[in-house]
Amino acid sequence: MLHIGIDDTDSLDGGCTTWLITEIISELADFDLIGPPRLVRLNPNVPWKTRGNGALGLVFGKGLGSKEIIGEIEGRQIHLYSNYKEPSFDRKSILDRISKIVCANSKEDSQPGIVISDTYLPEGLYWQGVRGIVSKEDLEPILSSCLTYGLRGSRGLIGAACALAWSGTISNTRDSGFTWELIGYRNKDLWGSLRDISSESVLKVSKLKGIFSCSDSDGKIAMVPNSPCPVLWGLRGIDNQVLVDNFHNLGPEKPERWLLYQTNQATDDHFIFSESFDIVEGTSIWIDVIVSSKVEIIRGGHRFINVKDSNDNEVKCAVFEPSKNLRNLVDRLEIGDKITVCGSVSDATINIEKLKITHLVPRFSKPPNPICSCGKRTHSSGKNSKYRCNSCGKRYDRPKPIIESANLELGWFEPPASSRRHLTKPIELMR
Numbered sequence: 001m002l003h004i005g006i007d008d009t010d011s012l013d014g015g016c017t018t019w020l021i022t023e024i025i026s027e028l029a030d031f032d033l034i035g036p037p038r039l040v041r042l043n044p045n046v047p048w049k050t051r052g053n054g055a056l057g058l059v060f061g062k063g064l065g066s067k068e069i070i071g072e073i074e075g076r077q078i079h080l081y082s083n084y085k086e087p088s089f090d091r092k093s094i095l096d097r098i099s100k101i102v103c104a105n106s107k108e109d110s111q112p113g114i115v116i117s118d119t120y121l122p123e124g125l126y127w128q129g130v131r132g133i134v135s136k137e138d139l140e141p142i143l144s145s146c147l148t149y150g151l152r153g154s155r156g157l158i159g160a161a162c163a164l165a166w167s168g169t170i171s172n173t174r175d176s177g178f179t180w181e182l183i184g185y186r187n188k189d190l191w192g193s194l195r196d197i198s199s200e201s202v203l204k205v206s207k208l209k210g211i212f213s214c215s216d217s218d219g220k221i222a223m224v225p226n227s228p229c230p231v232l233w234g235l236r237g238i239d240n241q242v243l244v245d246n247f248h249n250l251g252p253e254k255p256e257r258w259l260l261y262q263t264n265q266a267t268d269d270h271f272i273f274s275e276s277f278d279i280v281e282g283t284s285i286w287i288d289v290i291v292s293s294k295v296e297i298i299r300g301g302h303r304f305i306n307v308k309d310s311n312d313n314e315v316k317c318a319v320f321e322p323s324k325n326l327r328n329l330v331d332r333l334e335i336g337d338k339i340t341v342c343g344s345v346s347d348a349t350i351n352i353e354k355l356k357i358t359h360l361v362p363r364f365s366k367p368p369n370p371i372c373s374c375g376k377r378t379h380s381s382g383k384n385s386k387y388r389c390n391s392c393g394k395r396y397d398r399p400k401p402i403i404e405s406a407n408l409e410l411g412w413f414e415p416p417a418s419s420r421r422h423l424t425k426p427i428e429l430m431r
């Protein structure tokens with residue numbers, strides 16, 4: 001088969017590699033897509049990431065048998081076939097056709113990479129790319145069997161190769177190893193203008209089975225971007241047919257083209273499950289810990305709290321302002337509470353992406369000082385000693401502390417959808 005991986009064509013000022021994929025599918029209309037296009041998010045902590053650090057993988061061949069629609073580009077329906085056969089193609093001429101599109105559409109400060117291969121690349125490369133940093137030494141032997149093309153430093157070759165290494169069949173957790181995103185694109189004349197998508201239409205689709213991350217609980221729409229990119233919206237779900245059957249209900253602005261992607265979004269694939277703090281800068285960790293300090297609130301509304309692993313090693317965790325309500329929850333944690341934290345490691349601090357409360361220590365408050373039989377209030381005469389009346393000298397036992405409600409529940413907690421990472425699985429999808 002003809003495998004094509006692409007990455008790093010866009011930059012912070014807009015542009016979108018997925019739109020470029022629709023151009024490439026149009027250009028290669030003499031082939032059929034074999035399997036859905038794959039949108040592969042990679043390590044969210046790499047310092048050079050664009051908005052989402054996503055790479056794209058495509059497989060082309062000759063489709064056979066029954067077909068289903070997975071997109072529409074310039075009035076042409078894009079299909080997925082039940083069967084296929086090997087196409088005949090010349091890698092060099094394919095690369096010429098694609099590189100022209102990439103050169104014409106990539107942003108000036110991007111470093112695009114294209115990888116063309118006859119097969120999937122080794123899955124281990126994907127796991128390296130989603131959880132760590134891929135080194136040149138890791139990449140070079142794998143790319144030696146591929147035809148590659150890069151621009152302005154070619155950083156995109158890493159992501160492009162990682163996308164060809166993700167098959168979507170192996171999972172980090174016990175859940176499914178992939179989800180779906182149906183992306184609608186805007187007419188070119190409208191790029192940069194305000195998107196006209198009503199909250200009502202978003203609310204309607206958000207209630208469908210398996211749909212996630214459409215909006216925050218306060219109604220803020222998360223599925224419509226604010227950047228001047230070609231994307232009108234991204235509809236995410238666990239059932240591809242639900243997406244294809246219902247995206248028409250979003251509006252009033254309608255997409256000029258649309259395409260369904262298989263993705264590793266919402267899979268938790270970036271987390272490394274750990275039993276002790278193995279703090280490696282730029283990775284993401286999932287670990288059971290015990291709270292070891294009260295929360296510290298700093299300017300801007302960010303929170304810091306210390307936690308200990310099973311070996312008593314202490315590490316600082318951060319919950320930043322965009323996490324909204326998750327901060328109020330962290331404020332109520334007490335020393336000794338048991339929690340699971342999931343987050344990225346930066347400056348030796350874990351930036352919490354979600355957390356689970358598994359055990360709460362009892363909370364106590366100090367009762368009022370006893371009243372003496374003479375009517376005066378008694379005073380403590382030192383830690384752990386009795387209370388004494390200054391007026392008549394009578395002594396009283398210390399009253400028992402009052403047990404208070406923690407005002408917290410056991411279970412998982414997360415920030416709103418709009419400040420969640422693409423890779424982090426929403427709680428509603430966790431078993």
Ligand SMILES: [Zn+2]
Nearest residue numbers: 372374389392
């Ligand atoms: Zn007294």
